[in-house]
Amino acid sequence: MSFQRVFQSYLKDTLIVLLGTLLGALFAFLTQIQIARNLTVAQYGIFSTQLTLLNFLAPCIGMGISAFWLKAYGEEQEKAVRWMPISLKLVLLTSCLVLGIIIINALTTKNLSFIILLFFSLYCFGQSVVELVGSKYQIELNYKKFSIIQLIPHSLRLFIVLIIIILGESGLINFMIAYGVSGFLIVLYGAKDLINFFNQKALSNKSEIIKILDLLKKSFPFWSAGFLYLIYLQGAVLILNFLVGAEQVGYYSAAFVFLASVYIIPSVIYQKFLLPQLHKWAYHDNKKIKKVYSLGNKLMFFMGCIFLVILYLSSDFIVDLIYGDDYYNSILIVKILCFAIPFKFISSSVGAILSTKDYVGRKVKLMLIASIFNILLNFILIYYFSSIGAAIATVLTEIFLMIMLMSLYKLSYARKL
Template sequence: MNIKKSLKALSSLWLGSILAAFLAFITQVITARLLGPNEYGILSAALSAATLIAPLAGFGIPQLWLKIFGVEGYAGARWISASFKFIKISFSVTIGLIIAWALLGPHNVETTIILFVLTFHIGHQLFTEITSSKLQLEERYQLLSLIQIIPHLLRLLAILTVSFLAASSINALTIALIYAGAAIPTVLFGMSEMARLKKGKFLLKGHEKNNSPSSYTTPTSTQVFFDSLPFGMAATFHLIMFQVNIILISYIATPKEAGLYNVAFAIMTAVYLTPSVIYQKFLLPKIHRWSIHDRSKFIAIYKKGNIAMLILGVMTMVAVAVLAPWGIPLIFGEKYQEAVPVLQVLSLCTPLRFLASSVGVTLVTQEHMKLKVYLMGIAATFNTITSIIFIKQLGLTGAAISTVLSDLLLLCLYYYFAQKKVFSHDKSNSLETTI
């Protein structure tokens, strides 16, 4: 791997992701200040519900493409036609589910309308994922960075404009409409990129055009579904662990408390950016390739990654915990002071999630993805059950404690099975040399 070229690509992704995260964070701050905890909680719960169901649209197809093209090279084009058919079906089903939840769930009229509006946000999520997968395979990292930045910039500019013209009339529905409008450019660009992909207009990096698709059988939509199922389930379980607490708090407690929790969640989302950029946006296609074609590099990345993520995670945890009492009132306002202890508890998740990113990525390779999904399902179920119990008993702090325990459980499961299944036949891979 060319170090200079890799650093340049990673820098591009890093800067793009940092700017996107910064814009998203500023948007959250302004929204929270404009709406107040109650309206902010209503919006947060609706957005979390839409985001939670969004992976069903496309259900793992973007991640499947990274694996297929990483292993098969240009022959992976045989999967495209059936993938598009499956995406159309899964997207339609997902929109139907969010509409059904809006109509049948225990909502007030405002929340129902917001959920209808956020169907556009589901389209944004879908096209962001599938377009990003194509750009990753082509290593067009600068364009990938722009895809991350533009929707956040549009939301922020729209919210600032509306707040300047009519700040007193802004409510959760207003912000939801802005999210829907900001989805349009992403969807249009994604449709253009997918049309190019369907026509075979793509250039894979790291592969030669020496393997013809005709040497493979063409998969059906049913086969695509079963092959993408583990990736789709993994995305769903990840979001359950990541966002289900906001929804549960909204229904078990109050929208105001959901708004308070979402302030801490917004900060932690920015914190988790580092491992996401490194592993999901930069290394993942390469790790798929190395796991098959360069085992020594695969093992080296695993070992060095574990050490780096653990050290960086601990340092970040300390910084978040120490700065929380000063940062939340300053940034979000005094009315969000109650979010401070929640953030301090959630900061304990930082080294756990950083390290889980390094360990868990090995379970995405080869035949291990189904195992990873199973482990994520265990952790997501544990998180949901304990959150319901802890929220009733301890409120917001209980939700945070449940998240920490779930992250610890997932990391332990990842590490145990990575050692047992992924590296069992590789030498020099003891605990002392990996963490």
């Protein structure tokens, strides 16, 4: 295949993934706005707290195997099928453990029904299916299906939330039910493809015994990276709720919606599209890795600065337009948070490369340091400055993590290319 055809194919795939993910981000953004507008600030804080907890639990189902699959297939190619039987066992085991945590939370949470919280938790299992099935499509380079599975959850939630609002049934309980329904439908939608993926037969007739512990050793660093990322990205919500209450969570969550929407851009480029290729290039084409690092950092910094300026200058207008006077306190939070964007964009570029070969373990150690740094900052700054302190902690953590990741690449990874 000629270079031109290869380039056209990559461009087409990139546009498909970009379109699907951007639409998904838009739908997620609109969903959060509608929920925030139809709840009090305190109720939105309660909703955000429970949603954040489920976002922490979703990656625990499978303990990072969706990301490990990308590495395994990049390194072993067809032979990676050998990991499938034990992957199924790990998913079932971790699903039971997550369900146990969900039940404990439902039993101990005050002012919310046990049944409602259990039903709401179906969102968590839906998110897990999206990640697992999404990895299958990435491995197959089927970016059309990958875009669809990424788009469906956000489309469903927006549709159901709008129906609730139109029917005049807006309320915290009904919005939680909406998320539960969407999670249930996503599990049904992805179950067939996921089961078929698990049931692949190995190329060799020789039976290879792989234990769950063997798989955990391989997947745990990937889970750790994702989980630690969530800690320093969303941990502020839980700490805010613990220290100052649901109302401040509402202000911070309303502001963070904008940041999360912008963060979709580097996620699409690196995690959704380039990562499977990066795993291959890391083992077979060092020159491309160097080019991706150099060009990627420059492009990410430039794009990040553009989004920083746009969001900073428009924050007063968009917060007032979207949320109204009730969320006036979110404006300053948005202004502070937008300074994290360029550093996050660069970290996405460097971090994706450090997810290849055997560097993910070192990357995890840096993310652990960043998470501890973030938690300590949040407890100190939230205590004195409430939600403003949480925003400052987020920006400082992004800067700190970017410096550490770039140092690891230059001092270790680049020297071995």
